[in-house]
Structure formats: structure tokens, C-alpha cells
Amino acid sequence: MSFLPLALNTLRETIRDKILYVILVFALMMIASSVLLADLSLGQQGRLVVDLGLSSISIFGLIITIFVGTNLVNKEIDKKTIYLILSKPIRRSEFVLGKFFGLSLTLGVITLAMSICFFAVLWTTLRGMGTDPFVWFPTSAMALSLIYIEMLLLTAAAIFFSTFSSPVMSAMFTLGLYLIGHMSYDILNFGKLTGQVMLQQVTQALFFVLPDLERLNLKNVLIQAPVSMDVFGSSLAYGLLYIAGLLVLSMLIFEGKEF
């Protein structure tokens, strides 16, 4: 558990980053703007608040992850502080874990702040409509949990990419992974459409290797039909296992890295 001080230090470091606050303010403004848009929605206020709120949290979470996550490791290398850290009785793998958990805590705090704003807006809107505000709360909370898991997965990916590439490249890789992760089923379907066995096997292999981020995306289905705990639990487990896999890979690469 020697990575804990490092995690807390990372939390302190990232929370002081001013860009974080700018992004957070934008996110809160986006969530709150749903109140204005709701009036134009012809009786669909609740839906609009939920969709806009969840999408804003997800998109701004992604921006924070890419901005902060891809810089975490390289900043230490550029500032040469990594020599100072690694000279202490701390393993390289613990350094990676510390960075990951530190940013996870930061993202947790930010997601919590955005979620409080989101629930407040949802509460106000649904009360105004005369609907029971608690109807959508549990389902929205499930979607938010999986959005947070998706952020963690992308954090792990950002750290993984930054162990062997520059911040710009790892930002691009992480963004690419996010986009492709939401298209993994389409890739599989493209393979099927070609009708060629070889391409089908390639797309299937890609489908298994790439993260299936649609499994962590309940935003589109939660409103009408709450998902079962089985689906939610398996999606949660999938996300956590993928994160663990990425962290193990990051630690392996970082162990062999020369500065």
C-alpha cells in the first residue's frame, strides 16, 4: 500500500490544476443549461435533462481524463522528479498504481460535483413537471457509476499509452481508443458484412482486444427500461477487469523503461 501517499499527492497535484476548474465550470454550465432547453422540448423535460446531463458528465470526464491523465507520467519525467520518487523505497509498479489511483480520486471528486449538480437540476425539473423525482434517480445513478468506470478505464489507457509515448501521442491514442471503443460492435458488423472469413477473424480479434465501451454505456437505455443488476454487475466487472489488465501492462512496460 506504499502507493497511497503517491495517490494522495497526485490528487493534490491534479486538484490544483486550473484547467480542471475551467472544464468543471463548463460541465456545470452545460448541465444547468438543460433547464433552459427543457422549455423547448414539448413535454420531454425530464428526458432532456437526463440525456444532456449524462452526456455532459461523460464528455467532460473524457476531456479531463485526456488532459490530465496523459500528462501524469511524462510530467514527472520532464521535471526529473521521477528520479527523486524512484530513489525512495517505492517500486515502479507502485508509482503507476499511485498515479492511477490519484487521478481516479480526482475524477471521483469531479464526477461527484457534476452528479450533485445533475441531480439538483433533475430534481427541480421533475418536481416542476409534477413527476416523482426519485423515479429516475436509481437508474441515473447506475449510468453515472458506469460513466465513472469508463473514465477510470480511459485513465488506465492514458497511463498505459504515456508509459511509452509522448503526451500528445498518448492523448491521441486515448481519444482514438474512446472513439473506437464505442464502435467495436460496428467493427464486428463490418467484418460480417464483407463476407470474407479472413476479415471476419480480424474484426473479431479486434473486438476482443479493444475495450467495448458500449457495455459501460447505459445512457441510451436507462430511461425507459432500467437494466437488471446482472447486466449492471457484469458491465462493472468487465470495466474493472479491463482496467486491471491495462494497469498490469503499464506496470510491465514501466518496469523496463529507461530514463
Place this chain on the structure above:
Amino acid sequence: MLTRLLLALSFVPLAWGIHQSHMEVRSKVDFKANINQEVNIAPPQYLQLLTFGHDAFVADILWLQLIQYYGAAYYQDVPQEHLYRYFDTITTLDPDFEMAYLISGFLMADNKKQVELALKILAKGEKNMPESWQIPHQEGFLYYLQLKDTLKAAQAFERASKKPNAPELPSLLAAQLYRRSNDVERCVLSLRMWDNAYQASPTKELKERAKRHTLETQIACDLLTLRKALSDYANIREQRWQTQLAESKKNKQRPPTNPPSAVPSTLQELVNAGLLRQIPLDPFGRPYIYRQQGLKVLAQPLPWKPVDLKATDFVSTPK
């Protein structure tokens, strides 16, 4: 301090300049341009690829756009050419957007072509949201009010009545329309529905009303059965006459001179001809009135003013 003041003052002409350029741009925009030329929606299957998991959010944006588009086209008094495209895209991105399916039935009810497209959207809704009773209910209204297709409307209302949490209304509408379809089998279906409504009526008043509907439907079914038998009777007589003529020609005999009457003198002849097992009596145990002239069968006056039955068609007027 002076620098700050200068900076603050320089903001004023800058803001004025920006405002002027904005006004210039606005003056060049043709706000009266046909709204249909400004709509450009990517095909839903491609759009779905580009939403990256934010399908419901993009559907909401399109929903807001749709409302603006409808309003603009309404005020410009131009046909709303893109409504189907909007609804199709919205419901492809978010298949659970129930309101989009329902509103399509209202907004696309202008002409037959639009109504058919709206029915396509509603059929998609029925497939995507099999639990919703409102979607087939809306379909029923479109069939009935816009296409005047009583049978399809009744079928849609019947489907709506079978959905979970459906209120009584679609079932009653289906019963009403099935009875109006002038078909014995559907009339029997209607009778069953009215009987269910009667059994389920919670209050005395509603029970009484459902009872009247049930009895009137019973009368309608009996009359339709009798009218069908009368029509079959005429057909059988005609066929028999043709056979007799053919046989006499074949056997080189003199052809029969008088064709058999295609009109029975009493309803009992329908039973004798094997077309009915027995002559039905109305729910009050009274016989139906048969008028040979004009081949009419009517019910005797009811104890109340008929609710469902068209008096001229079904009920004899007291002399």
C-alpha cells in the same frame, strides 16, 4: 492603473465593432428562406456511427430541431417535407423515444402520403416498444380519422387494449369499430369485448351503459346474421334456377317458366333452407321484424334511445 484604464476603454469600441459586424451578417441572412432548403440531416445509419455512445443526446438535439423546423414551416406556410426524416432519425438513434412515435401521428396527419409515413414510424415504434399501448392507440386514430379504414383502426385499438397497463378506452373503441365493420365474425368479437367491459365496469352507471352497448351489439350481430342468411338465400335460389335451366337445356326439355322467388316469405324459410339453425330473438325475447318488401330485417324499438345502432338501419320506428 493607466494601462488598465486604457484596456478597459479599448473594450468599448471593440464591443461596438463586433456588434456592428454581427448586425451586418444578420442583415445578409435571408430569414424568410424556405426552411425546407436549410434542413440537412445525415442518414440515421451513418449518424449512429458518429454519435459515439451519445445516441439519446443527439436524438434530443434533433427533437429540439424538429420542433423548431415544424414551427418555422408552419409560419412560412410551406409543406413540412422533412418530418419523416426527422422522426426516422430520432427513433433510430433512440428507439425508446415514445413521444416521438406518438407526435409523428399528430404532425404527419396532413395528407395521405404523410399519414402512410407516420404509420411506418408508428409500426417501428410498436416493434421497438412492444409494451406501449399508446403507439397502437395512436395508429388506430390515424387509420380511423385520416384513412377512414374502420377495420384496421379496430385492429390497432384491439392491439392497444391487450398491452399491459392499457386503459379501457382502446378496448371500447375497438369494440365500437368492429361492430361498425358490418361483418358477423367481427360483430361477435365486438360483442365479446362489450361483455368484458360490462363485467369489468366498476360502478352501477358504467355497468348500465356497458349493458346497453352489449345488448345493442347483440342485436346488431343477430341482424347481420339474418341479413347474411337472406343474401345467401337469394344466391342459392339463383344458383338453383341456373342449374334447372342448364339441365333442361341438356335434356332438351322445355325450360321452366317461373324462377323460384329469391325472397323468402318468412324467416322460417331460412331455417328450412339450412341457412340458420333457428331464428334468433332479440335480447328481450322479441322476434325481429322481417319486411319482405325491400328485404329488410329490423329490431323492435328499444326501451332506450339507441346509442350504437343507427336507427334507420337497424331499428324499426314505432308507428
